Amino acid sequence: MAEETQPKWQGKAIVELKGSTADQIWPLVADFCGLRKWFPKLHTSDRVEGEVGQPGLVRYCVFSPQPSADGGEDGKVMWAKEKLVMINPVERCLSYEIIDSNVGMKSYVATWKVFPLTGDDAPTLPAAGGCKIEWSFVSDPGEGWTLDGLTSYITTLLQFAGKKMEEAVLSGFLPKWEGKVSTRLTKARPDQVWALYKDFFNFHKWFPSLATCHGIHGANGEPGCIRYCAGFSIPSDPAAKDDGSLHRPVSWSKEKLTAVDDIQRSLSYEIVDSNIGLFPEGGDDGQGGCTIEWSFTVDPVEGWALDDLVMKYEASVELKGSTADQIWPLVADFCNLHRWFPNLDTCYRVEGEAGQPGLVRYCASSTQPSADGSEDGKVTWAKEKLVMINPVERCLSYEIIGNNVGMKSYVATWKVLPLAGDDAQTLPAGGCKIEWSFVSDPVEGSTLDGLLSYVSSVLQFAGNKMEEAVLSG
Numbered sequence: 332m333a334e335e336t337q338p339k340w341q342g343k344a345i346v347e348l349k350g351s352t353a354d355q356i357w358p359l360v361a362d363f364c365g366l367r368k369w370f371p372k373l374h375t376s377d378r379v380e381g382e383v384g385q386p387g388l389v390r391y392c393v394f395s396p397q398p399s400a401d402g403g404e405d406g407k408v409m410w411a412k413e414k415l416v417m418i419n420p421v422e423r424c425l426s427y428e429i430i431d432s433n434v435g436m437k438s439y440v441a442t443w444k445v446f447p448l449t450g451d452d453a454p455t456l457p458a459a460g461g462c463k464i465e466w467s468f469v470s471d472p473g474e475g476w477t478l479d480g481l482t483s484y485i486t487t488l489l490q491f492a493g494k495k496m497e498e499a500v501l502s503g504f505l506p507k508w509e510g511k512v513s514t515r516l517t518k519a520r521p522d523q524v525w526a527l528y529k530d531f532f533n534f535h536k537w538f539p540s541l542a543t544c545h546g547i548h549g550a551n552g553e554p555g556c557i558r559y560c561a562g563f564s565i566p567s568d569p570a571a572k573d574d575g576s577l578h579r580p581v582s583w584s585k586e587k588l589t590a591v592d593d594i595q596r597s598l599s600y601e602i603v604d605s606n607i608g609l610f611p612e613g614g615d616d617g618q619g620g621c622t623i624e625w626s627f628t629v630d631p632v633e634g635w636a637l638d639d640l641v642m643k644y645e646a647s648v649e650l651k652g653s654t655a656d657q658i659w660p661l662v663a664d665f666c667n668l669h670r671w672f673p674n675l676d677t678c679y680r681v682e683g684e685a686g687q688p689g690l691v692r693y694c695a696s697s698t699q700p701s702a703d704g705s706e707d708g709k710v711t712w713a714k715e716k717l718v719m720i721n722p723v724e725r726c727l728s729y730e731i732i733g734n735n736v737g738m739k740s741y742v743a744t745w746k747v748l749p750l751a752g753d754d755a756q757t758l759p760a761g762g763c764k765i766e767w768s769f770v771s772d773p774v775e776g777s778t779l780d781g782l783l784s785y786v787s788s789v790l791q792f793a794g795n796k797m798e799e800a801v802l803s804g
Contacts, residue, residue, distance in 0.1 A: 340478045341723050343467040344486040346493035347448065351500040353462040357423040357445045359496045360464065363415050364390045368499075369492035379412060386718055386730065386742065388415040389430070409434050416440070416688060417719040417728035419744045421645050421768040426719035426728065428688065435474030440688065442467050442721045464493050467723045525596040531588050532558050547585070557587045557603065582606055645768040646787040648794035653801040655749045655763040659725040661797045662745050662765065665717050666692045670800075671793035681714060690717040691732070711736050718742070737777065743769035765794050 348356060359369070361384070366376040374393050381388035394409040411432035418425040424444035429436050448461035466489050473481060516524060527537070532551040535544035541562040549556030561583040584605035591598045650658060661671070663686065669678040674696045683690035695712040713734035720727040726746035731738045750762035767790050773779075 337472050340470045340472055340481065341468070342478060342482040342485070343465060343723055344482065344489045345463060345465050346489050347461065347463050348493055348497045349448075349461040351462060351497045352460055353423055353445045353447045355500045356462050356464065356496055357420070359499065360423075360443050360445055361418065361420065361425060363388055363418075363425065363427070366390070366392065369495045370394075370488055371491050381415070384418065386415055386417060389413065390415075411436075417742065417744065419728065419742070419768060419770060421770065422744055422746065422766070424726075424744070426721065435476060437471045437473075439468060439470040439473075440719065440721065442719065442724055442726070444724070464489060464496075465724075467721060469721060469723065521596055525593075528596075529591060529593075529598060531556060531598070531600075534558065534560065535562075538562070549588075552588070552591065554588055554590060557585055560584050560586060645766065646783065646790045647764055647766045648790050649750065649762060649764045650794055650798045651750075651762040653763060653798045654761055655725055655747045657801045658763050658765065658797055659722070659747045661800065662725075662747055663720065663722065663727060665690055665720075665727070665729070668692070668694060671796045672696075672789060673792045683717070686720065688717055688719055691715065692717075713738070739772040741769060741771040743767065765790065765797075 359365070362368075364376055364378045364383070367373045370376075372394050376390050376392045379389040379391045390413050392411050392413060409432075411434055412430050413427045414430045415425060415427050422444065423446060424442060426440060426442040428441075429439040442465075444465045444467075445462055446465075448463055466485055468481075468485070470481075472478075529552050530536075532546040533544060535541045538544075541560055543561040544558055547557050547559045582605070584602045586600050587603045589599045589601055664670075666678055666680045666685065669675040672678075675694060677695040678692055681691040681693050692715050693712065694715060695710060711734075713736060714732050715729045716732045717727060717729050724746070725748070726744060728742060728744045730743075731741040744767075746766045746768075748764045748766065750764055767786060769786075
């Protein structure tokens with residue numbers, strides 16, 4: 332006789348922070364491997380593998396001693412390896428799963444979300460407005476735990492972490508920025524490009540708007556040498572001149588080479604003096620053709636924005652005749668997207684378990700929308716992998732893992748929200764809203780406006796079809 336399946340545990344904890352905004356708190360939450368700064372008795376939250384700020388990043392966390400289900404302590408060191416499966420700066424949310432541990436969790440997926448306090452939540456907070464952190468989870472029953480005990484435990488942790496984060500914000504603490512950009516060169520070998528890249532004193536040959544670059548100390552290409560660079564900065568909000576044109580002030584920096592590795596074909600440098608306030612470090616590597624990769628870590632800089640480096644989009648549709656609970660099962664049916672999308676002929680399961688992270692669907696359309704909304708008759712396809720699904724929050728995230736539509740990197744989140752306050756007006760059902768947000772690299776053959784227009788039109792169509800299905804019973 333088959334073993335009876337136990338129902339999943341679901342829970343949620345919330346902390347309200349009245350003195351800091353969602354935009355101030357989100358970078359602290361998004362610092363996935365910096366959790367030890369905020370959690371009591373968490374000694375370690377180190378990166379094990381993966382890229383900072385990207386799905387696939389794994390952290391190793393160690394607590395001591397271990398809280399038991401009733402809140403006591405038994406002196407046991409508690410550890411877990413946790414994998415980031417989704418991060419969305421537009422929605423200010425991330426999800427992770429426990430992939431190994433000694434805490435008795437066989438299956439555990441959690442979502443953290445930061446959002447502003449609005450309406451009755453922030454009646455007397457005209458300045459900062461306040462914000463709220465939500466920590467929700469879905470898991471198999473945990474060995475040695477009760478659902479109430481686990482929920483109480485994460486509530487205690489979140490209250491402590493939220494207060495620590497707000498204290499950091501109010502004291503002026505800002506997390507470092509970390510980022511990376513790359514370009515692929517198909518006709519040049521790594522050793523050919525490396526010889527040009529390590530020519531530290533002649534960077535102006537390759538860098539746009541860099542008028543000057545020359546050595547002022549040491550031997551070119553040797554650690555300790557310093558170069559002087561001057562050109563035009565690219566601030567987030569350039570000043571306007573009297574004639575309406577944008578003012579691009581001359582910017583300069585003195586940059587010191589700190590490390591060179593000819594085997595790995597990488598170098599690192601630091602800015603030792605400047606009028607732009609940056610302190611980056613960079614590197615490059617590649618094979619078969621080659622890829623130049625420039626990564627950096629930097630303190631936040633006044634007049635600049637880290638988000639300038641990433642494209643982010645969001646579209647939504649409001650459904651006045653159906654509730655979030657009615658629409659969510661249709662959105663959560665990951666392999667039946669063709670029921671709702673125009674021109675989507677096929678959507679079926681390739682691998683994985685229905686309703687679980689790791690599920691992969693294959694989607695194919697008969698015509699390809701171009702950037703201007705026209706069609707060129709090309710069959711387009713994509714393989715999309717479910718990386719997070721949370722029925723408590725009514726949201727899911729997926730990534731494109733293979734396609735012929737020009738997507739190099741694409742992670743999307745769908746969320747179903749009840750209409751509240753002025754949104755719902757006098758609707759007896761309450762109504763709901765579907766949000767489709769995504770983060771991607773620039774898309775070959777498309778424009779930002781064209782892609783956003785396409786996403787919006789598809790979502791409007793899908794939302795109407797879903798509501799028709801609900802109303803028809």
